[in-house]
Amino acid sequence: MAKTATTTKPVKIKKVSRAVTRLVEPGSQVDCMHCDERVKFQAKLRHQQVICNVYEKNKWLRVEHYHADCYKAAKQPFGKPVD
Numbered sequence: 001m002a003k004t005a006t007t008t009k010p011v012k013i014k015k016v017s018r019a020v021t022r023l024v025e026p027g028s029q030v031d032c033m034h035c036d037e038r039v040k041f042q043a044k045l046r047h048q049q050v051i052c053n054v055y056e057k058n059k060w061l062r063v064e065h066y067h068a069d070c071y072k073a074a075k076q077p078f079g080k081p082v083d
């Protein structure tokens, strides 16, 4: 069997929606997409939020914020969050 030549096409990075987990920062002014409540910074609690970059057809649409627990409750619409 002949070896198939490896074509060196430029690799297209597919832009897909993704989620990351971050600590809520002081002065946070965002609302959770799931429960509609403010994702609040509370120094003692060090809450985590999930930030999702939403892409559709390779185009960036928007950023969505969730409480970490709400993201789970919403069944992780943009996949498992990475750190």
Ligand SMILES: [Zn+2]
Residues within 6 Å of the ligand: 032, 033, 034, 035, 036, 037, 066, 067, 070
């Ligand atoms: Zn929430």
